[in-house]
Amino acid sequence: MNAWLLAGVVLSGAGLAPCMWVSARGAPHLRLVGVNLAGTLVAVAFLVLAQGFGRSSYQDLALVLGVLAPAGTLVFTRFLAGDPHRPGPSGTPEPE
Amino acid sequence: MWLFAAAAVVIAVAFTAACTGLPDFGTDVHPYGDRAVAAAIRQHTANTVSSVNFDLRAFDTLGEESVLFGAVLGATLLLRLARDEHRDRPEPERVLPATRLFGATLLPVTLLTGGYLVAHGQLSPGGGFQGGVVLATGLHLAYVAADYLVLRQVRPLAVLDATDAVAAGAFTALGLAGLLVSTAFLANFLPLGTFNQLSSGGLVPVVNAAVGIEVASGVIVLLAQFLDQAVEISDAPSARTVFDPQEDE
Amino acid sequence: MGTAATAAALTRDPVRQAAALAMLGLTLALLFTVVQAPDVALSQLGVGTAVTPLLILLTVRKVRRGGTDGQPPPGHSEPGDRQRE
């Protein structure tokens, strides 16, 4: 157990738990904040764990997450805000 | 019903018997792991998982790839344009300029990352499937960061359709080549190269590339069907219909 | 990990479920990395981060557009299932 692994444990324990709490409550756009922060945290945790395990090839995981996490968040924002057809309590659904 | 019960009993007994013969969980003895690592090193493939997937048990991977191909085929068939549906012209959507710029810069970076994952499948974690999914996601940044019209410009769907099939066939062709040149279906007949170099592993990178292209184009074609349904196709020429239009999906 | 899975199972609205599912994918990938299976973690990241939410949200959008206003029709399909390994 070196300092890097310890940092990884702290990040995934103390950091991820609040994100999970936020992402499990409230309206979708509020949950998105939790998911987004979790993406950053997990990416950093991947980097730290790669250093801790002494396997530099594990950094690819952080690279992929760094590329995909913004894409995933943009997917959500696209469908939450950019959909004029979204019915329900928010806004007035416009007929096509 | 009785047949099922009998079969279930037989399988349960056999499964229990097989499980009792397994080595204990969490011990230091790994019979399969040791052999797989030894075989991977013999084949000059640094990433043992890739060696297992694309060399030692490539036939399994061929089956998995066919499953994905079949899924894409089925989705295309089910989600095609029905008789009472028609295409709408998609409208351009408002996005933040920063998002658009970010999408434009991230698109090549993502494609590069996907290519890197596919190409280094025999060296580092990753490989055809993962790299292919990243490639497909990268292309759809054009949709989430800009809009559907931009995506349609960067996505040659007919070409990708064909690429999907060709790459799926290429896997089998490589296997048959192994049968011709060497001894067995999917035998690793290429020179193995130097350990831990980009050109090592013999057939593994080639099969990897085939799988990567197949997965990328497969996922893109699959998402294209869903996007068509969600954005372009609407149910009737009139504005709204009274009957439930979900029945024919 | 277990918390994320429970949250995903207990969420009813598909859009919120997609967010919970993305969260689940992240924790699952982290777990795979801790037990030294980076290949599987990479697959999970690739599929779970962007493709599965995109499929779910596209389906939700289609179903809500086709259905009657205000209330999503019951019994929507979950296309993400097919993609899971």
Added chain:
Amino acid sequence: MTPRHLAALVLLVAGVAVLVLTALALVVLPAPYLRLHALSCATSLGAPLVVLALAVETGPGRAAAKLLVIGALLAAGGTVTTMAIGRATVLLEEAQPKESGH
């Protein structure tokens, strides 16, 4: 313990502290816009600090360059997604002014 290792550890502790604090702030802060501040703090301060720590630890070379590229990617992606979430929040809060908060 070399000075370089020590510097890496200091940077690491600072970065992890920032990240954990932002995660806690996410729960404590009530309003959606305040939460966005926490988000941008994590991506533009916490993640680069940790990446810098790792780069200092590995020393100059290709590995450090790759780490810095990943860090830049995280920072840029985090910033843009924060803006996108902010815009989505604006649109949704305008549409439903009563249901703000959570």
